[in-house]
Amino acid sequence: MQDTSNKFKKDSERVPTVKLVVVGPGEAGKTSLLKIYSLLMRITKPENVLSKTTKIANPFEETAMFDQTVFGLGTKVRDEREIPVIKYALYTVAGQRRYRDARKIVLNGADGLILLLDPTNPSGNVESLRELQQFLGDVNNLPFAIAINKCDLPDLPSQNETLQALVKAGITDSLNDLNVHNISTLNARNALLGLLNIDPSDLFTEDGLLKTEHFPEVVSDIISMVNGLTKEVIESKLR
Numbered sequence: 491m492q493d494t495s496n497k498f499k500k501d502s503e504r505v506p507t508v509k510l511v512v513v514g515p516g517e518a519g520k521t522s523l524l525k526i527y528s529l530l531m532r533i534t535k536p537e538n539v540l541s542k543t544t545k546i547a548n549p550f551e552e553t554a555m556f557d558q559t560v561f562g563l564g565t566k567v568r569d570e571r572e573i574p575v576i577k578y579a580l581y582t583v584a585g586q587r588r589y590r591d592a593r594k595i596v597l598n599g600a601d602g603l604i605l606l607l608d609p610t611n612p613s614g615n616v617e618s619l620r621e622l623q624q625f626l627g628d629v630n631n632l633p634f635a636i637a638i639n640k641c642d643l644p645d646l647p648s649q650n651e652t653l654q655a656l657v658k659a660g661i662t663d664s665l666n667d668l669n670v671h672n673i674s675t676l677n678a679r680n681a682l683l684g685l686l687n688i689d690p691s692d693l694f695t696e697d698g699l700l701k702t703e704h705f706p707e708v709v710s711d712i713i714s715m716v717n718g719l720t721k722e723v724i725e726s727k728l729r
């Protein structure tokens with residue numbers, strides 16, 4: 491990870507930084523996803539969390555511009571100070587139709603995307619992905635991960651029905667080779683709250699960090715999706 495060539499943008503500390511954006515219709519669970527991931531990083535790898543989640547919300551607590559948290563990977567010393575080798579910033583966009591301009595700004599300079607689909611909102615998924623195609627030319631120019639949220643709900647359409655939104659928006663012709671993450675940020679949050687019933691001495695390391703073997707699967711799915719995309723984005727820039 492040492493050769494951080496000029497394909498990376500640098501932040502104000504001259505640290506190479508990649509920008510990942512969670513996109514999807516309003517109410518899909520984008521902010522919930524960012525919160526769960528940030529919480530998990532805070533209780534397992536706090537040294538990697540470089541900023542609190544910045545939220546720009548309207549009076550109804552809906553995302554108005556974006557939510558953002560910055561994480562670091564590795565450390566090196568410069569000017570007698572420890573700085574991360576690479577940073578990654580996870581953003582969510584405001585999903586509501588009226589925030590189109592804000593979305594365009596937030597998507598500017600994105601290095602990777604999480605396409606978050608809401609199985610209860612097929613038309614919203616198509617609309618959101620079509621707009622994304624317009625903004626980016628073609629979503630396929632960037633590394634992306636696909637997630638279907640709210641898998642806890644009963645009577646959902648099949649995975650392929652929900653994924654039709656990608657076909658309708660012209661992102662893919664075939665659903666065969668897609669790697670899809672079926673997630674539930676609600677279950678992930680409940681699973682974390684459930685951990686509170688476990689004896690703390692079994693739960694935490696001596697440093698007060700959550701033992702990773704206690705990660706419920708619904709939670710580790712989310713972590714591995716975000717970390718996998720981050721790795722893919724960084725590798726694509728090192729090539």
Ligand SMILES: Nc1nc2c(ncn2[C@@H]2O[C@H](COP(=O)(O)OP(=O)(O)O)[C@@H](O)[C@H]2O)c(=O)[nH]1
Binds near residue numbers: 517518
């Ligand atoms: N059933 C269910 N509801 C969810 C899930 N994730 C989010 N929600 C609900 O969907 C609504 C919108 O969530 P939010 O994260 O603000 O969505 P955003 O508009 O995409 O940022 C809230 O009422 C959440 O409680 C999930 O996994 N399952």
Ligand SMILES: [Mg+2]
Binds near residue numbers: 553582
């Ligand atoms: Mg939001």
